[in-house]
Each structure stands twice: as C-alpha cells, then as structure tokens.
Amino acid sequence: MTIVVGVAPNHRSEAAIQLGVLLARSYDRELVVASINSVAWPPSDSRVDTEYQTFLIANARAALDEAVAAVPSDIRVRTVVRGASSARRGLLEVCAEEDAFRLVVGSAGELGEGIGLGSVSFGLLQASEIPVAIAPHGFAVAAGAGAAGAGGAGGAEPARLTRVTAAYSGSDTSAELVLGGAAVAADAGAGIRIASFHTRPRSYAAAGVGLQAEDQVIAEWEATIRSHTREILSEIEQSGRAPKSVEVVVGAGSNWHEALRAIEWQPTEVLLLGSSSLGPLARISLGSHAAKILRASPVPVVLVPRRATDDYIARG
Numbered sequence: 001m002t003i004v005v006g007v008a009p010n011h012r013s014e015a016a017i018q019l020g021v022l023l024a025r026s027y028d029r030e031l032v033v034a035s036i037n038s039v040a041w042p043p044s045d046s047r048v049d050t051e052y053q054t055f056l057i058a059n060a061r062a063a064l065d066e067a068v069a070a071v072p073s074d075i076r077v078r079t080v081v082r083g084a085s086s087a088r089r090g091l092l093e094v095c096a097e098e099d100a101f102r103l104v105v106g107s108a109g110e111l112g113e114g115i116g117l118g119s120v121s122f123g124l125l126q127a128s129e130i131p132v133a134i135a136p137h138g139f140a141v142a143a144g145a146g147a148a149g150a151g152g153a154g155g156a157e158p159a160r161l162t163r164v165t166a167a168y169s170g171s172d173t174s175a176e177l178v179l180g181g182a183a184v185a186a187d188a189g190a191g192i193r194i195a196s197f198h199t200r201p202r203s204y205a206a207a208g209v210g211l212q213a214e215d216q217v218i219a220e221w222e223a224t225i226r227s228h229t230r231e232i233l234s235e236i237e238q239s240g241r242a243p244k245s246v247e248v249v250v251g252a253g254s255n256w257h258e259a260l261r262a263i264e265w266q267p268t269e270v271l272l273l274g275s276s277s278l279g280p281l282a283r284i285s286l287g288s289h290a291a292k293i294l295r296a297s298p299v300p301v302v303l304v305p306r307r308a309t310d311d312y313i314a315r316g
Contacts, residue, residue, distance in 0.1 A: 001101040002030045006091045006120070009035060009056075009063040015135035016106040017067050019300050022141050022268060023102055023133065024075050026161035026188040031077040032098045033067050035060035036090030038083070057081055074158055088123040095130060102302070104133045114257075114295045125305045133270065133302045134294075141268055159268050161185075163245070164302075165193040166272040167293055168232075170225055175232055177274040177304060182236045182243050191245030194232060195271075196225045197259040197293060198252050222250055256296040270300045 005020035007013040017033070024031040037056045064079040071077045080098075084090030095103050108118025115136050117125070124132050141159045166181040168174050182192040198218060229248045236246060253259035273290050294301055 002032045002098045003027070003102050003104060004032045004034055004091070004095050004098055004100040005067070005104040006087070006106075007033055007035050007063055007067045008087070009059045011106070012137075013063070013067050013106060014070060015137060015139040016104050017070050018140050019133055019135040020104040021071055021075055022159060022161060023104065025158055026190065027101060029101055031071060031075050032080060032094065032100070033064055033071075033077060034080040034082065034091060034094045035064050036082055036084050036087045036094075038086050038090060053083075072158065086123075087120045088127065091120070091124065092127060092129075095128070100130055102131055102133050103128060104135065106135050107137050109137075115297055115301055116295065125303055128305045129311070131302050131304045133300055135300045136297065139300055161188045161190045161268055161270065162266050163191040163193055163269045164188075164243075164272055165195050165265075165269060165299075167274070167290070168194045168196050168225065168229065169289065170196070170228060174274055175228065177272065178232050179235055179239070180304075181272045182246075183239065183241050185243040186241040189244055191247065192236065192243040193247040193249060194229050195249050195251060195263060196222075197250070197256070197289075198222075199255055199259050200252065218252075225250065256292040260293065260296045260298060265299050270302050271297050272302050272304065274304045 003020050003024045005013075005016050007016065020031055020033070023029070037053070037060055060081045061079075064081065068077055068079060080094055082090045082094055084093060091103060091105075094100070103124065105121050105124070107115045108121060109116030115134050117134075121132065121134060164181050164185040166174075166178040168178055178192070178194055185192040198221065200218070226248065233246055233248070236242065249263045251259045251262040253262050271293075273294060294303070
C-alpha cells in the first residue's frame with residue numbers, strides 16, 4: 001500500500017509533501033507523488049492540442065521533480081502524471097491503481113492559520129474511499145521532531161508521527177472512529193488522544209445573561225463526554241492493539257480558534273475528523289462543528305469521508 005500526494009503545477013506543494021513524508025515513514029509505506037492533467041481533456045489528435053498536451057505534461061513533470069527533490073533519501077518515492085476529466089477523478093484513479101492507504105493534499109485558500117477546502121478537496125470528501133489528509137499552509141516537520149533519541153550523538157533522527165488526536169462529539173459514529181484511530185495510531189507506534197471541543201460566545205459572558213445556566217449545561221456535557229470516553233478507553237485496552245499512549249482532553253474557548261488552542265499540540269501530530277451522521281450520501285460529509293474545527297486546526301487533519309468510514313471503523 002502507498003501514500004499518494006497530489007501536486008498541482010504552479011501551486012505550492014511543500015506542506016503536502018512534508019505531510020506525505022511523515023505518514024509514509026510512520027506507516028512504512030511507499031510515497032507516490034501524482035500530478036493530474038485535466039486542463040485539455042479529452043485529448044484530441046489535432047496538432048495544436050497535442051502540442052498543448054505536451055506542454056502541460058512537461059509542466060507537470062517539472063512540478064513533480066521539484067516536489068521529489070524535497071523527499072528525504074530514506075523514503076521510497078515514485079511519480080505519476082495522469083490525464084483525467086478532473087483533478088478529483090484523476091487523484092481517485094491513481095489511489096485505486098496504487099492501492100493507496102492515504103491521500104494527501106494541500107490546503108486551499110490564502111496563507112494563514114487553519115485549513116481551507118477547495119473544489120478538489122471538497123469533491124474528494126464526497127467520493128474518496130480512503131481517508132484524506134490535508135496539510136495546513138506552511139506545515140513543516142523539523143528533522144528529529146517526534147523521533148526517539150532525537151538529538152543524540154548520531155544526529156537528529158527522521159521525524160515520525162507521535163500522536164493521533166481523534167475529535168469526539170459523543171455520537172456512536174465518532175466513538176467508532178476513535179477506536180479506528182487508536183488502531184491506526186498503534187500501527188505507527190504513536191499515541192491516541194480523544195479530544196472534545198466546545199465554545200462559549202463572548203456575548204453571553206459580556207451580558208451576564210444565562211451564564212450560570214450555561215455553566216451547568218457545559219459541566220454536565222463535559223461529565224457525559226468523560227464518562228463515555230472511559231468506555232472507549234476500556235475498549236482500546238481490550239483491543240490488543242494498544243497505542244503508545246492514551247489521553248482524554250477537552251478544549252474550550254470563546255470561539256473554535258481558541259477552543260482548538262486550549263490544548264497543546266505536538267509538531268508531529270494529526271487531528272482525525274469523521275463525517276457527519278446526518279444527510280444523504282451525495283451531500284457534504286462534514287457536520288457544521290467538524291467544518292469549523294477543520295478550519296481552526298493548527299495541525300494537519302485526516303478526514304474520514306463517508307465512503308471510507310466503514311473500512312476505517314473495521315480497523316478498530
């Protein structure tokens with residue numbers, strides 16, 4: 001099985017490559033860097049179209065060469081240029097042919113904190129049969145980060161995944177995804193952290209209206225979450241595939257940005273988010289809270305689309 005990274009010519013791909021390398025090393029998988037040529041599709045036999053296709057393919061290969069130059073020598077890597085009717089379709093075809101374990105893409109939107117979904121990543125969430133990892137703008141892993149014995153006499157060791165934080169909403173589906181996340185974390189020799197988040201709008205605190213009642217509701221919610229997670233922790237212990245460590249945290253703030261940053265994050269950590277349990281298959285998978293958590297995340301996010309949920313849960 002492989003880790004497939006999608007690279008687009010004339011777009012920054014460093015963050016996606018960095019995340020792909022981290023996952024490939026942690027799970028001992030081969031890296032496949034793919035560029036999809038969908039600008040002049042379907043191909044024709046006309047001389048002008050052929051020349052244009054040749055130009056596009058050369059442009060894609062140049063982007064792949066630049067991306068592969070950033071891959072460390074300890075990672076097995078190959079490149080693929082594919083023509084397809086769309087970038088989304090082409091990436092999914094490459095994933096199927098390469099028996100991909102994860103698909104990695106970069107964040108859409110402008111540089112800044114958090115993660116944005118573009119038309120390609122948005123479509124992948126609807127159609128992908130494997131988890132999709134999205135790297136925030138500027139994501140980079142320093143050599144030795146998260147590696148046992150880092151900084152020793154032999155120099156910094158290659159960075160590996162140290163922890164998977166699974167977002168837990170209290171639903172049965174999110175509990176099952178936590179168990180799947182624990183199994184995947186164990187495969188990488190990483191820890192699992194169960195995290196729940198809630199917000200309290202500043203306007204409530206400023207007005208002093210209903211604050212005491214809201215405190216009580218939040219306290220009861222946290223008690224319920226911690227009670228549920230004790231059951232999940234018990235199942236993880238009995239699974240026989242124990243992660244390196246197990247933790248439970250609750251992040252709170254006046255908005256999602258503050259709530260996500262109320263807990264500490266490691267430089268070699270990913271956040272696991274599942275699909276909403278509501279809505280038909282053809283619609284967007286993420287619930288409203290998950291979409292806000294995605295945008296505010298300070299670390300790469302692994303999204304488990306609807307089509308991938310059953311297989312992912314089965315890992316637990």
